[in-house]
Amino acid sequence: MKVTFPHLGTMHIFCKTIAETSGIPFVVPPETSRKTLTLGVQHSNECLCLPFKIILGNFIEALQRGADTIVMVGSGPPCRLGLYDLVQKVILEDMGLHYRWLTIPPRLTWRAIWKNYEETKELKKELTWKNILLFPYGLRMGWKKMMACESLEKLAMKVRPREVKRGETQKRLKKALAWVDEARSLRTLAEALQRGTLSLQETEQDVSRAPFKVAIVGELYTVMDPHINRGVEQKLGELGAEVTRSSWFSTHILRSLRKNKAGQASERMRFFEASKAYLGYDVGAECNLSVGEAILRSREGFDGVVHLMPFACMPETTASGVLTRVSKDRDIPILTLVLDEQEIEGRVQTLLEAFVEMLQWKRKAASVFPKP
């Protein structure tokens, strides 16, 4: 048995740690590249969403490298994500690849647990007692690493717009993430986190700068994975904008476990409530939250919002329509970036540069003609 999983931002560190700590053999799919995307595009059709294509590409590459068991998060209606596994199974089968599929249920219901039991029955025979006993420890370790990665990334978002030498923060962040990835025990992990934080803080910064505050909203997969959004977060930061986003791997895990009602979950509720000014019903996935977050961020004094969505994404298409109106009503610049398989790195860069320039003009105008 060799387990594999799709890429999503720094999620592979989490999954890898669990497998590693509990001694289950695994294959990390190669970093998402042009080749991954080409494979995914080749074996799907043009109107399928970008996450589908990339996840499929990840699986194909991993299976070719010897993996045989796919672990994939499940999801429910109304978005297409809930049926990815149905279609991807048929596609992989048609390609002649052999695999076993294990779905992690999005919500813990009896039906989901039963299905999970059925799926794992075969796999359990291949696991030793040691694997099973070590699993909770692996889970804990993975979670700690996840939180460490996220805190490093959040710190990098703050440092990046103030860095003196462009690109230095990114370099340091990469190194710091690698240290976290290498940590084998909770003690070394804490050390790695401390070292990484220090290293990021030591970046030469120009404290006199007043960076723009920009929020990234949109479909979670495009928001979280720098390979899919072509490094929007990094690019915006290097153009002098302090980026904020509310979509993190941990928030989605906690949400599905229905934990942490006081923290992030209530933040989602806040966004949802705000969206009611425009949307009368829960459209599904992140649509209402994108709209709600944009509204709230404009109230909180953010300078701009960047809305990310994959081409032909069903809920976010509705959100993009509503956001054009939000932008007009609330006087906040909103840039919608529709991402697809095309090579649009240059285009994204140009759009973001123009967007930041517009923010500059807006700030200048506000200082020359202050609002009464």
Place this chain on the structure above:
Amino acid sequence: MEEKGRIGIPKALMYYRYFPLWKVFFEELGWRVIVSGGLGRRGELRYLEDSCLPMKLLLTHCMDLKDRADHLFVPRLVSLHRSFIMCPKFRGAPDIVRLAMEESVSILDETIDLRVREHSMLRSFLRSGQRLGATEKEGKRAFQRAEKCFVSFQQGWEDRVNRLPSEQVFHLAPPPEPTETPKKPFRVAFVGHPYNLFDTDVNKDILSFAKNLGMRIITPEGLSEKEIDAQVSDLSKEIYWSSGREIVGSLFYFLSGGVDGVVFLTSFKCGIDALLQEFVRRRLKLRGGTPIPFLILSLDEHSGREGLTTRLEAFKDVLEQRKY
């Protein structure tokens, strides 16, 4: 009874299945129902977001009705089945319409969600009736009449589609008796969302062209839920869109026999169709193909009639070769 005012029903999306029900209900309450015109030859498409063509048409039709109607009827269709749902875009559709109209007209946007008792078809219509000033009793009576009309409308559906010109399919008059007994036509199943099948702005009136080519049109409306369920019950995961289920189920049903050919009409950018089309294609391949000719036509605002007719003619040639 004097006329209370006008209700505008945009000729888009689920108009192409439920129009008789909607029309009779509002007429029973004493309102006049007006329907938007077509896109026309040089029609301009109006839209807020870059959605699929049928969604864009909804807004275009609403714009057309804006000045003529007192209320626009754009229900929020969350679910039209007791356990399955509609495409997520339908949930936001009334909001998008409201934003585009800029508050210039009142919109009847009651939620219809057959999974919840509170939002059943009857209750949702009663609420619409209340907003129009009708009592519950009046509303109930009107709904009963409307339902009766709808049931009788659905009978003889196949004749209606085959004998009437496309623009008259949704007129309430009974279908004409057959005039001549046609020579054995090809029985061709047209599968897709109802608005792809019957909206002539989406499909460039491909159905009447098919009829001219001597095809008898079969639609999934004629299949019972059981027949569809039998085709999709063995999947590893339940397809949770009712329209998607209907499409996949009827495609497999027709492709396993009973018809001479199958045509699948999809809209470009339709998320459900894109995903399920891939699924159907691969699954057929794994099963070792199908003996029945199968054509997938993808439609959008740029597709011309000529392109579609050429492919349909070629499809007919294939059918002929198989038969003789």
